[in-house]
Amino acid sequence: MTAAVELLRGRGMRDLLPEDMTRFRRIERAFRDELLGWGYQEVRTPTIEWLHLFTSAGTLSPHLLDRVYSFLDWDGWSGERVVLRPDTTIPAARVYAEHFTDEPAKLFYVQNIFRFAQGDEPRELWQCGAEVYGHTWPAGDIELMAAGRRVLQRLGLGDVRVRLSHTGVLRALLARAGFAPDEQAERYDRILDGDLSVTQEILGRLPDVRAPLDLLFTVTGTDAGYLSNLRAVFAEAVPGMAPALDELDLVARALAATGCPFDISMTLARDFEYYTGPIFRFALSDGSDAGGGGRYDSLVHRTAGSAVPACGFGLAMEHVMARMPEIEPERGPVVLVQPAAVSAEAAGLALSVASELQAAGFCAELVGSRRHPACRWTLTVDPARGAARYVLHDVQSGGDLGAASMDLVLAALGRGQC
Amino acid sequence: MLTLALPTGDLRGPVAAALAAGGLACSPYADGSRSLRLSLEGRDDVALRVFREKDIPIQVALGNYDFGICSAAWVEELQSRFPYDDVTVLRPLGFGRHQLVAAAAPETLQRLGPLRSWSGVRGLRIVSEFPGIAERFARRMRFARYSIHSVWGAAEAYPPEDADLAILAVKDPSDVLAHGLEPLVTLLDASAWLIAGRRGLAGRDLGAVIGRLLAMAAPAVPPGTLALPRASQLESRLAPAAGREREGVRLAVPDGHAQRHTFAALAAAGLTFDGYGEKSYVRRPASGIDGLEVKVIRPQDMPQQVALGNFDLAITGRDWLLDHLFAFPASPVAEALDLQRSRYGIAAAVSEDVPATTLAEALGWWRGQGHTAIRVASEYPNIADHFARLRHLGRYQVIPVNGASEAFVPEDSEILIEGTETGSSFRANRLKKVDHVFDSTNCVITRTSGIDGPRRRLVEQLVTRFRDGLDG
Numbered sequence: 001m002t003a004a005v006e007l008l009r010g011r012g013m014r015d016l017l018p019e020d021m022t023r024f025r026r027i028e029r030a031f032r033d034e035l036l037g038w039g040y041q042e043v044r045t046p047t048i049e050w051l052h053l054f055t056s057a058g059t060l061s062p063h064l065l066d067r068v069y070s071f072l073d074w075d076g077w078s079g080e081r082v083v084l085r086p087d088t089t090i091p092a093a094r095v096y097a098e099h100f101t102d103e104p105a106k107l108f109y110v111q112n113i114f115r116f117a118q119g120d121e122p123r124e125l126w127q128c129g130a131e132v133y134g135h136t137w138p139a140g141d142i143e144l145m146a147a148g149r150r151v152l153q154r155l156g157l158g159d160v161r162v163r164l165s166h167t168g169v170l171r172a173l174l175a176r177a178g179f180a181p182d183e184q185a186e187r188y189d190r191i192l193d194g195d196l197s198v199t200q201e202i203l204g205r206l207p208d209v210r211a212p213l214d215l216l217f218t219v220t221g222t223d224a225g226y227l228s229n230l231r232a233v234f235a236e237a238v239p240g241m242a243p244a245l246d247e248l249d250l251v252a253r254a255l256a257a258t259g260c261p262f263d264i265s266m267t268l269a270r271d272f273e274y275y276t277g278p279i280f281r282f283a284l285s286d287g288s289d290a291g292g293g294g295r296y297d298s299l300v301h302r303t304a305g306s307a308v309p310a311c312g313f314g315l316a317m318e319h320v321m322a323r324m325p326e327i328e329p330e331r332g333p334v335v336l337v338q339p340a341a342v343s344a345e346a347a348g349l350a351l352s353v354a355s356e357l358q359a360a361g362f363c364a365e366l367v368g369s370r371r372h373p374a375c376r377w378t379l380t381v382d383p384a385r386g387a388a389r390y391v392l393h394d395v396q397s398g399g400d401l402g403a404a405s406m407d408l409v410l411a412a413l414g415r416g417q418c
Numbered sequence: 419m420l421t422l423a424l425p426t427g428d429l430r431g432p433v434a435a436a437l438a439a440g441g442l443a444c445s446p447y448a449d450g451s452r453s454l455r456l457s458l459e460g461r462d463d464v465a466l467r468v469f470r471e472k473d474i475p476i477q478v479a480l481g482n483y484d485f486g487i488c489s490a491a492w493v494e495e496l497q498s499r500f501p502y503d504d505v506t507v508l509r510p511l512g513f514g515r516h517q518l519v520a521a522a523a524p525e526t527l528q529r530l531g532p533l534r535s536w537s538g539v540r541g542l543r544i545v546s547e548f549p550g551i552a553e554r555f556a557r558r559m560r561f562a563r564y565s566i567h568s569v570w571g572a573a574e575a576y577p578p579e580d581a582d583l584a585i586l587a588v589k590d591p592s593d594v595l596a597h598g599l600e601p602l603v604t605l606l607d608a609s610a611w612l613i614a615g616r617r618g619l620a621g622r623d624l625g626a627v628i629g630r631l632l633a634m635a636a637p638a639v640p641p642g643t644l645a646l647p648r649a650s651q652l653e654s655r656l657a658p659a660a661g662r663e664r665e666g667v668r669l670a671v672p673d674g675h676a677q678r679h680t681f682a683a684l685a686a687a688g689l690t691f692d693g694y695g696e697k698s699y700v701r702r703p704a705s706g707i708d709g710l711e712v713k714v715i716r717p718q719d720m721p722q723q724v725a726l727g728n729f730d731l732a733i734t735g736r737d738w739l740l741d742h743l744f745a746f747p748a749s750p751v752a753e754a755l756d757l758q759r760s761r762y763g764i765a766a767a768v769s770e771d772v773p774a775t776t777l778a779e780a781l782g783w784w785r786g787q788g789h790t791a792i793r794v795a796s797e798y799p800n801i802a803d804h805f806a807r808l809r810h811l812g813r814y815q816v817i818p819v820n821g822a823s824e825a826f827v828p829e830d831s832e833i834l835i836e837g838t839e840t841g842s843s844f845r846a847n848r849l850k851k852v853d854h855v856f857d858s859t860n861c862v863i864t865r866t867s868g869i870d871g872p873r874r875r876l877v878e879q880l881v882t883r884f885r886d887g888l889d890g
Contacts, residue, residue: 057537057560065557066501075748077725079543079565081553118502182560182648 012123022330023321028110030154031128038147040106040130045091051081053090058302060087061273067116084114088129089312093303096133103134131312140311141295142254145280148313152282152290156325161261163281164252165268168244176238177205185273191217192267209237221264224252251278274299284323291315331363334375340382349381356406394418420464420627423486425471426822429610432513433487440634454825464627470821479503482830484618490608491518491587494644498550504616510641514610520585521599523578533602538562545573545581552585558646570718575701580728608642666709667876670732672717673699679760679860680733686887709876724865725749730877737764737798737858744800754881755862762839766853769828777809777853784832795819795831802835805855
């Protein structure tokens with residue numbers, strides 16, 4: 001049976017089963033409630049976009065670009081390819097540019113992305129994301145960090161640590177070493193891969209830099225003081241770092257003021273190509289990464305031609321689903337309503353009784369189903385029997401209650417016993 | 419049984435010589451031979467099959483063949499489209515040297531500047547027989563907006579009118595100059611490669627042949643893998659690639675097998691183009707008609723070129739028109755006139771060994787034999803795909819083929835969708851027809867929208883002349 005299912009399902013594709021969907025909807029609800037509370041508006045972008053939205057420099061990184069699902073559409077005789085949405089930030093920027101003129105605009109979405117992964121690794125991923133467009137530095141960044149962290153806390157994921165970084169720090173170093181922008185991205189990824197030969201390459205190009213580069217690559221700061229230290233060490237050799245360190249310092253101090261735990265690492269995020277400012281990630285109590293975002297002030301310009309700064313974040317729903325604590329069923333106790341006889345009158349009564357139970361918060365069904373939790377109550381309805389029109393049976397205790405009105409039935413269900 | 423896929427075409431001679439020197443002489447395999455199934459002298463544990471070069475990496479990746487020999491460019495093309503395929507390069511062979519060059523016309527370079535400044539240009543048109551490599555090249559260059567025009571051949575014919583950049587396979591960069599183009603960057607400089615399937619190497623004992631193949635006489639050369647340049651300019655200029663307004667009418671006529679029939683149809687319509695004969699042509703013949711420009715390209719590529727608006731009308735086969743329309747049903751190209759020449763049927767054929775006279779019987783037999791997926795090989799992948807859906811084949815694989823297709827059945831596919839005039843080629847390869855798909859003749863195709871005023875009138879006049887030629 002299992003083997004047959006695996007043959008039929010596309011590689012890297014996953015079915016979301018009832019328990020998964022319960023968790024999925026719980027995340028979606030927590031996310032929507034939180035973001036609506038901060039004044040964001042919900043959007044949904046198409047599954048298929050033009051590939052060219054993602055190919056310009058400063059949009060999707062080459063690493064991700066090599067994993068998109070692109071194809072010629074049924075009217076693609078022009079040779080211009082379309083793509084299954086490989087990222088949510090870039091389509092959201094397009095939506096902003098095409099439909100919104102106000103600044104700031106605050107949008108959020110819950111949608112899937114498609115990226116090739118080897119073997120059975122998932123190729124369809126779900127994200128909850130939020131974006132702020134307009135000149136909102138630094139309030140927009142801080143608002144997004146707070147909102148994302150609170151979503152995770154709403155889901156019972158405990159204390160969430162924010163991990164901070166800034167692309168400008170390493171960019172300044174690599175630019176000072178004379179690397180072209182595309183070379184900077186490649187060297188950045190190699191640093192993240194632990195390729196220490198890049199350090200030697202940088203030092204070879206910058207013999208005047210005597211500062212220990214390890215301070216950037218291997219040390220994780222736990223206090224804004226770490227940034228002061230970097231500023232002191234690199235101020236002279238790499239003056240281009242200063243604006244990035246100042247921005248990061250502001251964010252770090254704001255988090256500290258709210259009591260939010262954070263750490264700072266300059267080698268935090270891969271595929272950073274569109275980020276231009278502070279980056280943040282959300283670390284769960286087990287140390288795992290639940291998502292993150294950052295500032296991308298050039299992306300809207302690259303995508304749609306209008307220069308509007310922006311920042312945003314996304315949560316990896318599969319990751320969060322897997323770490324959520326046990327959750328309660330979405331509906332109250334289950335009552336199986338069954339007519340005592342096969343007649344139109346009895347069926348009609350059963351239907352109205354089921355509706356009444358559902359309105360009272362119970363899960364009432366005319367057709368029993370095998371599922372969790374098991375059905376505890378059955379309610380037999382018989383319009384021909386006045387005093388025992390309703391017979392409630394407790395499957396757990398074996399007790400019965402005969403009643404002439406639904407009020408007695410609802411009261412018994414409320415008590416949890418016949 | 420060990421299997422080896424060998425190339426047809428120019429590589430036959432050097433491959434045959436290298437195999438013989440390695441003690442793997444096979445016959446009949448040499449320049450000019452037409453046999454598609456071969457055997458090794460003194461070895462009955464090795465099966466050899468001749469393919470078009472482009473098909474060899476695909477066949478090795480599918481696991482149908484343990485080893486293959488073909489130009490490096492076709493291996494790189496497959497790996498550009500499917501980076502996680504199962505092909506590995508065992509060794510470069512030194513002979514069959516070729517280069518992949520990105521080239522442009524001088525007027526394009528004058529308009530857009532040097533290649534390094536093209537990153538921000540929107541609407542670049544790139545033409546190539548190697549669409550996978552072209553796609554990777556465009557991404558690596560971070561072109562802001564581009565289209566890849568995949569063609570069967572003659573990519574050098576497209577710049578500057580119909581493409582801004584061509585990625586060409588040449589023996590030497592001077593070949594690019596001979597086409598009036600400037601080589602901009604060399605993406606690959608390599609020879610023929612000996613390749614193998616990873617799965618076969620991992621799970622089967624191929625030792626009986628692998629040592630001999632590696633011992634083939636060939637100079638030691640570096641493999642010369644694909645080297646794509648990086649964009650060196652991140653700031654986008656966001657400039658349009660070109661204004662492509664034109665006033666005249668453009669007609670595409672074919673080279674190759676279809677040329678003789680087209681020449682006859684033109685003659686019947688009273689049209690003679692200087693530089694387009696029954697057997698010879700120049701790329702841009704002179705029409706002798708005011709406002710009519712003529713270009714010679716491959717018939718397979720004509721429907722797309724007409725749909726793109728690069729040409730207003732073209733003479734091609736209905737088979738190529740339908741293959742295009744099955745891929746792109748809304749494409750603005752249609753048959754304007756059946757020229758009723760070059761007639762052949764497109765048919766589905768199976769091996770004579772299949773005990774069936776109809777497709778339904780054959781499907782039932784294969785299912786009884788435990789086939790999970792039916793493989794359909796064809797030079798018309800979109801027609802084959804449409805056929806498979808229409809005939810409810812269930813689970814199927816379309817195997818695109820670039821020639822030498824009759825020998826795919828039965829080893830490498832169950833069904834072949836192929837053009838047949840008399841059926842003699844089917845019989846010679848022990849195939850039998852089980853389904854008729856449609857009849858193909860050559861026809862005039864035109865763009866269904868976007869042609870107005872004097873251009874529309876000239877197009878209609880030309881179609882009328884072809885029709886009068888038919889009536890005459």
